[in-house]
Amino acid sequence: MELTFRWYGEEDPVKLEYIRQIPGMKGIVSAIYDVPVGEAWSLERITKLKHTIEGHGLKLSVIESVPVHEHIKLGLPTRERYIDNYKETLRNLAQAEVDIVCYNVMPVFDWTRSRLDFPLADRSTTLIYEDEVVTQMDPVTGKLRLPGWDTSYKDGELELLFAQYHELNEEDYWVNIAYFVGEIMPLADELGIRMAVHPDDPPWPIFGLPRILGKEAQFERYLALHDGPSHGMCFCTGSLGSDPDNDLPGMIRRIGSEGRIHFVHARNVKVTGHHSFMETAHLSEEGSVDMAEIMCALSDIRYEGPLRSDHGRMIWGETGRPGYGLYDRALGAVYLNGLWEAVTKCRKQEAAVASR
């Protein structure tokens, strides 16, 4: 397992040198955030990002994300240009020797929460999702904007998008996404790039938009769309863990045994009701996810890929990008690495005893 940390570039208040000082930290997860969604990333910009990161003694381990343009997800004729641009970005990433790309196929909005600063008993704050609040929200006129959301929409564009999506049913959506997979994965195979699709967050439809990647059966269907080494997933314990029906350790063993887990987000959530949860500290007892079980399952599949501690609470008075402060993500990273060290060492000792 390669311990990694997300960095949002030069504007990120969390500096690369701080990340470098987290014990065990090896890699950075980042992206180019100021190129409009759907436009190709130049080799020059990718190389500059990579060299900046390497200049701090870290590796550019994962690009998260190369976003998928809405016209691709909607299956509009204009998708061809955006698919060509996606391919050009992948070619440039391969030339820069970056070989893992995270992306997601959530329509219009990326991950969604109902509140970004919910106070916990210890006076830290966290991100929560309350079904009854979100179902009352109007995402078009509402004020809530989250990291990862494309906020570049001009007047009327969001309304048009919603009208276009409302003409699609879930099967139509599958057809459009399958087209994207059929276009991209053969090239990713050829380039040696592993594509890691991130689960929907939350893992159920919101705002009347189709969300298709929240359950194991949906991932089985999605991963069956292309049988090649590139086509895999980002296993996000927080996103998938907010649905208590998801058997996370079992999913890791079943999907991971086929080599289809290319990236891991390890964070904890506490399920607080139907389609409702709060993000918690990574420690198992704080939430609904048994993080030790997760690391055991990853050890079972001999997982060797990148892992990041995903989101954290805001603690010790820190302010910043919701979910992406330094302190709690660093605490989570060190905790996860400690679990990994213990699990892998015990496994080796068990194997040594068994082989006597």
Ligand SMILES: O=C(O)C(=O)C[C@H](O)[C@H](O)CO
């Ligand atoms: O929602 C999550 O668990 C995320 O990891 C959000 C990410 O920032 C991203 O939107 C998914 O690629």
Ligand SMILES: [Fe+2]
């Ligand atoms: Fe995640």
